[in-house]
Amino acid sequence: xxxxxxxxxxxxxxxxxxxxxxxPAEPSAPPVKLDxxxxxxxxxxxSAVTALSFPVTAxxxxxxxxxxxxxxxxxDAVKYLPSVFLRKRNYGDTxxxxxxxxxxxxxSARSLVFADGVPLTALIANNNxxxxxxxxxxxxxxxxxxxxxYGPFSAAYAGNSMGAVMEITTRLPKKFEGSLDQTMAxxxxxxxxxxxxxxxxxxxxxxxxxxxxxxxxxxxxxxxSHSQPLSFVTSGTFPAGTTGAYAANNKLGAPANIxxxxxxxxxxxxxxxxxxxxxxxxALRAAYTFGFWENDANATVQSYLRDAAGQPTFAGQSGFxxxxxxxxxxxxxxSLALRTDTNGNWDFExxxxxxxxxxxxQRTPTTASATGTSFGTAGRVAVLGxxxxxxxxxxxxxxxxxxxxxxLVTFGAHDDRYKLxxxxxxxxxxxxxxxxxxxxxxxxxxxxTQALWAQDSxxxxxxxxxxxxxxxxxxxxxxGYNVNGATTVNQAGLKATKFSPKAxxxxxxxxxxLVTASVGRAYRFATAAELYxxxxxxxxxxxxxxxxxxDNVLAAELKLERTFEHxxxxxxxxxxxxxxxxxxxxxxxxxGSPTLYSYISNVDHVRARGAELVMEEHDLxxxxxxxSGSVTWLNARTLATSGQASATAPAGSAIGKRLxxxxxxxxxxxxxxxxxxxxxxxxxxxxxxxxxxxxxNTDVNPNTYQGFAAWFVADAHVNYRxxxxxxxxxxxxxxxxxxxxxxxxxxxxxxxxxxxxxx
Numbered sequence: 014x015x016x017x018x019x020x021x022x023x024x025x026x027x028x029x030x031x032x033x034x035x036x037p038a039e040p041s042a043p044p045v046k047l048d049x050x051x052x053x054x055x056x057x058x059x060s061a062v063t064a065l066s067f068p069v070t071a072x073x074x075x076x077x078x079x080x081x082x083x084x085x086x087x088x089d090a091v092k093y094l095p096s097v098f099l100r101k102r103n104y105g106d107t108x109x110x111x112x113x114x115x116x117x118x119x120x121s122a123r124s125l126v127f128a129d130g131v132p133l134t135a136l137i138a139n140n141n142x143x144x145x146x147x148x149x150x151x152x153x154x155x156x157x158x159x160x161x162x163y164g165p166f167s168a169a170y171a172g173n174s175m176g177a178v179m180e181i182t183t184r185l186p187k188k189f190e191g192s193l194d195q196t197m198a199x200x201x202x203x204x205x206x207x208x209x210x211x212x213x214x215x216x217x218x219x220x221x222x223x224x225x226x227x228x229x230x231x232x233x234x235x236x237x238s239h240s241q242p243l244s245f246v247t248s249g250t251f252p253a254g255t256t257g258a259y260a261a262n263n264k265l266g267a268p269a270n271i272x273x274x275x276x277x278x279x280x281x282x283x284x285x286x287x288x289x290x291x292x293x294x295x296a297l298r299a300a301y302t303f304g305f306w307e308n309d310a311n312a313t314v315q316s317y318l319r320d321a322a323g324q325p326t327f328a329g330q331s332g333f334x335x336x337x338x339x340x341x342x343x344x345x346x347x348s349l350a351l352r353t354d355t356n357g358n359w360d361f362e363x364x365x366x367x368x369x370x371x372x373x374x375q376r377t378p379t380t381a382s383a384t385g386t387s388f389g390t391a392g393r394v395a396v397l398g399x400x401x402x403x404x405x406x407x408x409x410x411x412x413x414x415x416x417x418x419x420x421l422v423t424f425g426a427h428d429d430r431y432k433l434x435x436x437x438x439x440x441x442x443x444x445x446x447x448x449x450x451x452x453x454x455x456x457x458x459x460x461x462t463q464a465l466w467a468q469d470s471x472x473x474x475x476x477x478x479x480x481x482x483x484x485x486x487x488x489x490x491x492x493g494y495n496v497n498g499a500t501t502v503n504q505a506g507l508k509a510t511k512f513s514p515k516a517x518x519x520x521x522x523x524x525x526x527l528v529t530a531s532v533g534r535a536y537r538f539a540t541a542a543e544l545y546x547x548x549x550x551x552x553x554x555x556x557x558x559x560x561x562x563x564d565n566v567l568a569a570e571l572k573l574e575r576t577f578e579h580x581x582x583x584x585x586x587x588x589x590x591x592x593x594x595x596x597x598x599x600x601x602x603x604x605g606s607p608t609l610y611s612y613i614s615n616v617d618h619v620r621a622r623g624a625e626l627v628m629e630e631h632d633l634x635x636x637x638x639x640x641s642g643s644v645t646w647l648n649a650r651t652l653a654t655s656g657q658a659s660a661t662a663p664a665g666s667a668i669g670k671r672l673x674x675x676x677x678x679x680x681x682x683x684x685x686x687x688x689x690x691x692x693x694x695x696x697x698x699x700x701x702x703x704x705x706x707x708x709x710n711t712d713v714n715p716n717t718y719q720g721f722a723a724w725f726v727a728d729a730h731v732n733y734r735x736x737x738x739x740x741x742x743x744x745x746x747x748x749x750x751x752x753x754x755x756x757x758x759x760x761x762x763x764x765x766x767x768x769x770x771x772x
Contacts, residue, residue: 060352061360062408063130065470066169066423067180068480068517071095071161071627078156080693080732081683083744083765085196085215085236087148091159091179093683093697095627095643100141102757103240104198104213105280107308107342108145113176114163114645115589115621117674117704118755121145122540123564124176129183130364131302131348132404136173137431138542139595141756143397147368149284150304150346152232154192154219157184164568164587165535168466168482168515169408169425172535175566175589185228185290185300186221192771193218194234200763202241204752205259206317207274213238230288236280243276243757245718246314246332255328257317264712264720271718272328273316275336276757280310296355304346312338316386329383337388339444343372360410366403373397376443392443393453399434423482424467431460433541436496455496456557458504458545462488462538468515476521484513488538493545493559504545504559511536511563527574537564539595543613558613565592580630589621596673598656598708614656616708619672621649635686642682649675651708658709667708674721676702695730695744706756716754724753742767 071094078090088099088109096114116123121144126133128151138144162178170178194217201210217234247269251258263269283306290300314336320326327333346369352362374396380389405428413420435456438449468482488511493504515533522528539561546557570587593615629641649672658667671677683697703715703723716722730744743766750762 060130060362060408061354061356062352062362062410062423062425063169063180065410065421066167066408066468067160067178068162068167069160070163072158074158075156077685078153079740079742080687081685081695081697081730083198083728083730083742083746083763084153084767085198085213085765087151087153087156087181088146090153090156091161092699093641093681094159094161095681096163096625096645096679097161097177098679098699098701100755102243102755103278103760104215104238105236105240105278105282105308106145108141109148110141110145111177111179112674114623114625114647114679115587115649115675116176117676119674120176122173123537124178125170125173126179126181128181129300129302129348130180130350130362130406131366133181134173135368135402136429136540137400137402137433138546139540140542143400143542144540147306147344147346149282149306150286151181151183152217152219152234152284152286154194154217155183155230155232155288157182163585164531164533164570164589165513165566166515166517166531166533166568166570168468168484168513169423171427171462171464171484171486172511172513172537172564172566175535175537175564175568183230183288185230185288186223187228189222190772191218191220192769194767194769196765196767198763198765200241200760201750202761204242204758204761205245205271205274206257207242207315209241211239211241226292228290228292231286233283233285236282238278238280238282240276240278240280241758241760242274242315243278243312244274244336245758246272246275246316246330246336247718248272248330248332252318252328252330254321255318255326257319259317261717262714264706264714264717266714269718272318272330273314273333275312275314275333277313277315278310279313280308282309283307297353298351300348300350302346302348306342306344306346308340308342310340310342312336312340320384325386326384327381327386330381331379333381333386334378334388334392338375338377340375341372342370344368344370356416358412358415362406362408364404364406364408366405367401368403369401370397370399373400374446376440376446378443388443390442390444392440393437394440394443394446394449395435395437397435400432402429402431404429419472421470422467423470425465427462427464427466429462431541433458433545435542435546452496453498454547455494456542456545456547457495458490458493458541458559460488460490460538460541460544462486478519480515480517480519482515484515486511486513486536486538488563490539490541490544490559495545495547495557497547507544507560509536509538509563525576527572527576529572529574530570531572532567532569535564535566535568537566537595539563543595556612561595561613562593562615564594566590577630579632580628583625583627585625585627587623587625591619591621592617594619596708598654598658598667612656616651616654616656616667618653619649619651621647621672621675623647623649633684637687638684639687640682640684642680644678644680646678647675648677654708658707659711662709662711670708670710671705673706673708674704676704676723678702691734693730693732695728695732697728697730698725699728700725718754718758719756720754721756722753724751724755724759725749726751738770738772740769740771742769 098112101109122139126146133146165174196215198213215236219232221230259271348366378388378392408425411422464486466484491506517531574583627643680700685695727748732742
């Protein structure tokens with residue numbers, strides 16, 4: 014454990030134990046009724062502006078999270094929300110991208126994740142790498158509830174809401190409180206020549222208090238995790254003079270023999286957070302938050318190859334070198350918020366945030382031994398230190414006809430600035446990380462978006478509400494700079510201005526029936542990484558595109574909701590019609606060239622139509638049994654494109670084919686039984702149909718490394734509240750031990766145990 018981590022946890026643990034010893038025992042916690050999956054009312058702990066401008070579609074509370082989920086990382090909390098998939102490969106995954114009902118993986122910038130109005134989404138990229146939300150800025154213990162909105166139907170949010178918006182609302186203490194939390198997990202993994210048990214331990218602590226007008230919350234956790242192989246070393250042939258490789262084909266059906274495992278991560282991750290608030294008046298609060306995150310990780314490899322003498326060997330395969338690395342990341346975040354909650358004619362809110370990758374270096378060798386299992390001295394160092402972003406949001410609420418009046422007007426202004434700095438250096442000593450000898454590749458650039466928005470929530474008549482408004486945005490990209498070997502390019506800047514109208518009509522036909530129709534235009538501007546990040550891995554060269562037009566989506570949705578005595582059912586019919594969709598395809602690097610390269614490009618026209626059915630029931634069949642589940646069907650197709658699906662595909666081969674990275678079917682359910690106030694026994698399941706990753710759907714062999722197979726996993730969780738202070742849980746993720754690939758081999762059966770003390 015790092016000294017910084019040890020100091021923080023020691024202080025919090027000491028404070029917590031002292032407080033626990035000084036407090037008298039309290040009676041057992043009373044039974045708690047779980048909140049419904051779907052809500053439409055304003056929520057506590059949210060600002061008045063956010064509550065009004067955020068039409069909630071689904072929610073999950075902290076009580077339900079404790080009762081149903083094997084929770085280690087914050088993103089675990091939302092894995093049963095309708096149509097949501099978290100691409101979490103392992104505990105401590107820094108790339109847990111959220112997929113939604115219309116947009117799948119590799120679309121991190123097509124959804125927005127906030128915590129108390131502060132963005133966790135990393136709009137520096139739109140991928141499964143640095144585009145992952147910064148979940149570590151929220152401690153699981155501070156979550157009050159999580160709300161979801163599907164589709165770009167609120168003017169308060171940028172076009173990145175075209176997939177969904179998630180708002181995590183945290184809490185501040187009303188009195189002295191804290192918690193100690195110890196979690197252990199064991200994953201049994203067996204695939205090809207790798208068979209092992211991978212362990213994760215996590216220690217977490219929180220302390221908070223309110224003294225007069227001042228309140229604070231501190232949290233810290235340290236996680237030591239070992240992952241299954243996240244990748245494999247492959248080759249179209251078997252290396253001469255070796256044995257031990259496994260015959261296999263890639264997702265296209267071509268030979269891709271498995272030579273060994275790589276990306277075996279050992280991660281030591283520290284999160285620390287301080288949140289403080291001061292109530293100047295009962296209606297005016299200022300809050301400041303500081304977050305620190307450190308990730309010290311090593312990725313190792315395992316060769317299945319044996320030479321003629323039966324000794325392990327890398328056989329000179331460069332894949333063993335690229336799968337072995339050392340990574341050190343230290344990031345920091347600040348946010349400052351000022352808001353009123355007067356319930357009078359006017360309310361205001363201002364939120365500013367800053368995120369910085371203070372240090373971020375990955376060291377990798379470039380060559381592997383032809384006779385043994387060592388690496389060459391030369392290598393590369395990929396740097397992201399200096400990358401970061403800042404945001405500013407000013408929001409207002411005008412109750413035009415006074416509190417309870419017919420018109421509620423919300424409005425605001427937004428500014429964000431993103432900076433990408435990503436050189437990769439050649440070095441003569443990769444283990445030392447220097448000296449640098451030259452620049453291998455570099456992709457730098459900046460974006461800025463400024464916006465004004467307003468919308469009116471108008472109660473037209475009893476049971477009829479009409480919300481309409483629009484968002485005006487000015488966007489520009491600048492300071493683009495690319496290096497590839499001896500080639501250097503200063504990219505020209507881009508500018509765009511767009512207006513996005515929105516409208517939602519809600520009709521409460523009866524106390525049991527609710528009908529909602531929504532339509533919205535949205536523009537999702539390209540990220541700095543899509544415009545400028547240059548990636549070169551082995552024989553694959555992926556070029557950015559500094560001339561991207563924004564995603565242009567016209568979205569529509571019709572929702573029918575029926576409430577019953579013990580539950581509700583909702584059916585949503587939706588369509589996204591997108592022009593200039595930013596998707597990877599192949600084009601020439603320069604006009605007239607016979608060689609095609611993988612580009613992030615604008616696909617002329619795509620469309621996604623689908624239906625989502627959500628239901629929940631309390632006291633199902635027997636008292637204390639609760640059930641919620643969802644099923645989503647999607648038909649997403651390419652309608653027109655001027656690019657090519659691959660370097661060898663004929664023109665037009667993508668027309669009519671399914672869009673990449675989105676399954677046709679997705680489903681989830683969670684059932685929880687409360688035999689009494691102390692016990693909660695849960696069984697859940699998640700399913701996804703297979704999906705394609707190529708525009709022309711030529712990846713016909715999905716259940717292999719780099720393919721995306723259909724999968725179903727079952728999870729179980731038992732939570733026991735010993736008393737008001739102590740609770741324990743035991744569970745298993747992937748209970749049936751399914752072995753499946755989503756590009757990476759995903760985790761197999763994992764047993765999770767937790768002991769928590771709250772005071």
